[in-house]
Amino acid sequence: MDIENKHLCTLCDSLADMTFRGMEGYVKGTKFNVYECKNCQSSFVDPMSNLKEQYDIIYGGDTTKDAGYNYYYYLANGVKKLSNPLKDLSNYSAIFWGVIKAIKDRKINNGAKMLEVGSGLGYLTYAFNKAGYDCEGLDYSDTATDFANNFYGKKFFQGTVEDFSLNHLSVYDVIVATEVIEHVVDPNLFVKNIMNMLKPGGTLIITTPIKDIHPTGTIWETNPAPEHLWWFTEKGIKEVGMKNNAVVSFIDFTEYTKNKVWSVNLGTANTAPNKGQVVDKDGHLINLRKKGYKEKVMSIIPAWLYMKLVIFYHNLRFLQKNKTPTRYMYGMCAVFIKN
Numbered sequence: 001m002d003i004e005n006k007h008l009c010t011l012c013d014s015l016a017d018m019t020f021r022g023m024e025g026y027v028k029g030t031k032f033n034v035y036e037c038k039n040c041q042s043s044f045v046d047p048m049s050n051l052k053e054q055y056d057i058i059y060g061g062d063t064t065k066d067a068g069y070n071y072y073y074y075l076a077n078g079v080k081k082l083s084n085p086l087k088d089l090s091n092y093s094a095i096f097w098g099v100i101k102a103i104k105d106r107k108i109n110n111g112a113k114m115l116e117v118g119s120g121l122g123y124l125t126y127a128f129n130k131a132g133y134d135c136e137g138l139d140y141s142d143t144a145t146d147f148a149n150n151f152y153g154k155k156f157f158q159g160t161v162e163d164f165s166l167n168h169l170s171v172y173d174v175i176v177a178t179e180v181i182e183h184v185v186d187p188n189l190f191v192k193n194i195m196n197m198l199k200p201g202g203t204l205i206i207t208t209p210i211k212d213i214h215p216t217g218t219i220w221e222t223n224p225a226p227e228h229l230w231w232f233t234e235k236g237i238k239e240v241g242m243k244n245n246a247v248v249s250f251i252d253f254t255e256y257t258k259n260k261v262w263s264v265n266l267g268t269a270n271t272a273p274n275k276g277q278v279v280d281k282d283g284h285l286i287n288l289r290k291k292g293y294k295e296k297v298m299s300i301i302p303a304w305l306y307m308k309l310v311i312f313y314h315n316l317r318f319l320q321k322n323k324t325p326t327r328y329m330y331g332m333c334a335v336f337i338k339n
Helices: 052-058 065-080 084-094 094-105 124-128 142-152 161-164 185-196 235-243 254-259 294-298 303-314
Strands: 006-009 014-024 030-036 044-045 114-118 134-139 156-158 173-177 198-208 246-250 329-336
Touching: 006 030, 006 044, 065 084, 065 124, 065 142, 065 303, 084 094, 084 124, 084 303, 094 173, 094 198, 094 254, 094 329, 124 134, 124 142, 134 142, 142 156, 156 329, 161 185, 161 198, 161 254, 173 185, 185 235, 185 329, 235 246, 235 329, 294 303
Parallel strands: 114 134, 114 173, 134 156, 173 198
Antiparallel strands: 006 014, 014 030, 030 044, 198 329, 246 329
8 A cells, every 4th residue: 555645534434545645734834635525525635734823823913914814803792782693693604604503503592501612712602601591612722712801701711622521521402612623633522522521411512624525636725724724525424423432513594595696606516726825934815815805894893883794795685586496505504413
């Protein structure tokens, strides 16, 4: 066996083939090989790294840094000024819509004890509390948690899931992790530690970019490594559930795609991964992009108004006349039930 061109998928313990050598990373000068599992078709990179310093760079707040992450500060400010932020987040983003639908489907009532893992700057945790849930936040970055505690109130903890879980066994009714699992080195251990914090019958809701919607042979149509280390299929996520003795289902986005304006950008098979933004070791953008119309609008109006305008646009159903509703969106929303 050519060991360099083969790897083991830790999701399902099957062999994976290298599909691309030397993909450019998020930090200039870094390179990663991309592998695809023969069984579950999930993709991952090698080498894997998950350093706290990278997240402190991401959440540093400097306007010269990645515009995608600066946007989170903009969103955090807007959410605080909304009277019903949970409802507005649901109408603003398909990902939040999926999370909130999962909570409704599970009939999780106000007052439920919740934890958001990967809470970032804290706006979703804040929105849950505003809606009457008892929600705490946990994030790897102390830069992010310091901001959240100062901006939204002392509901946020800094640390790893592994360490935090040791003192929070069987505490929570619901745990939410939006766009987090693709960042972690060991998804099985990540979910195991989360399941330990859930009460029996508790619910874990995970969102992550979905590979299944892209043409077979698409190599890496997600954020560059080491921002993202994994690109999951639904089968890959089910494998994680089986290893953790959990029942896994997926939110159907048909209702969303029937009633909202939406778009999904698909990758191209058998072509090199698209280059994302590249930063130097201090987090400063090297290939600074020109501002698009969205960035220009955000630079002149407050965040809460921008969110309301996006919600208004998403509800213009006449723009959907040429689109067929689908259960898929650009991200999946997986629901794990602890046995």
